[in-house]
Amino acid sequence: MSRLDDALREALRTQDPGPEFTARVLTAAAGARGKQSWWQLPRLRWATAAALACVLLAGGSLEYRREQEERQGRLAKQQLVLALRIAGSKLNLARDRIQRLNAGD
Amino acid sequence: MKYALVLFFAIGPLLAQDVKLPAGIDKLAGKASEVVDVSLDGAMLRLAGRFLSNHDPDEAKVKNIVNGLKGIYVKSFEFEKEGEYAPSDLEEIRRQLRAPGWSRMVGVISKKGGENTEIYMKLDDDHVGGLVILAAEPKELTVVNIVGNISLDDLSSLGGHFGIPDVETGKENKKP
Numbered sequence: 199m200s201r202l203d204d205a206l207r208e209a210l211r212t213q214d215p216g217p218e219f220t221a222r223v224l225t226a227a228a229g230a231r232g233k234q235s236w237w238q239l240p241r242l243r244w245a246t247a248a249a250l251a252c253v254l255l256a257g258g259s260l261e262y263r264r265e266q267e268e269r270q271g272r273l274a275k276q277q278l279v280l281a282l283r284i285a286g287s288k289l290n291l292a293r294d295r296i297q298r299l300n301a302g303d
Numbered sequence: 304m305k306y307a308l309v310l311f312f313a314i315g316p317l318l319a320q321d322v323k324l325p326a327g328i329d330k331l332a333g334k335a336s337e338v339v340d341v342s343l344d345g346a347m348l349r350l351a352g353r354f355l356s357n358h359d360p361d362e363a364k365v366k367n368i369v370n371g372l373k374g375i376y377v378k379s380f381e382f383e384k385e386g387e388y389a390p391s392d393l394e395e396i397r398r399q400l401r402a403p404g405w406s407r408m409v410g411v412i413s414k415k416g417g418e419n420t421e422i423y424m425k426l427d428d429d430h431v432g433g434l435v436i437l438a439a440e441p442k443e444l445t446v447v448n449i450v451g452n453i454s455l456d457d458l459s460s461l462g463g464h465f466g467i468p469d470v471e472t473g474k475e476n477k478k479p
Contacts, residue, residue, distance in 0.1 A: 267350070274343060274351035278369065281341040281377045285447045286458055288438045292420040295411040
């Protein structure tokens with residue numbers, strides 16, 4: 199019995215794992231902290247939000263410019279048609295007068 | 304006069320310009336009951352051209368014409384009564400049109416009705432550099448300045464398009 203007791207005591211004896219084990223545990227713990235989700239990092243979170251805001255702002259600005267350009271383009275087209283209409287009518291007028299004069303020859 | 308008409312439309316497609324409308328003519332806007340002021344430079348014409356469809360035959364034709372243009376400037380004044388403008392108001396423009404290269408293709412002066420129409424063209428090398436139309440009626444004054452390569456045939460081809468009056472050039476009408 200005492201031999202068994204001795205064997206158990208020997209087997210369950212507290213042992214110092216040594217400095218290497220401590221170092222390995224600390225390294226593993228640091229590694230686990232490094233693997234946390236990027237979203238959990240405050241700086242990255244703000245940077246992402248800022249980048250998203252920039253993209254939205256740039257998109258909005260481009261859309262606004264596109265609308266402005268389209269409005270200007272449609273106005274220019276209307277003016278172009280009006281100008282050609284006036285030019286055409288004045289040419290027509292000149293033609294009519296020349297024809298009237300020719301008819302009077 | 305028959306020959307004038309033939310000459311007008313025969314030489315038309317060959318002609319060019321860069322006439323500046325005098326600032327003084329804008330003063331007439333104060334007396335006019337209706338004013339049309341169109342000012343489209345090359346950039347605006349290109350922008351307008353982008354909104355003309357290639358699929359619509361009418362718009363495609365206009366687009367093709369606009370491609371050769373550098374500017375279109377129109378000032379048209381309509382007055383309530385006669386005598387609101389002086390013939391000399393157009394003198395500054397006529398002076399510019401006496402420069403070399405310019406030709407007065409048509410000049411219809413009606414002393415009785417007071418309706419005068421003058422059409423000037425400028426030839427740059429062998430192509431048209433522009434067209435100026437001065438149309439003076441008792442109650443209306445119109446100045447059209449088209450800068451760039453345009454022919455009367457081009458303009459006449461727009462006849463009926465967008466409500467633009469048909470302009471006969473003395474040539475056979477190709478439209479069915």
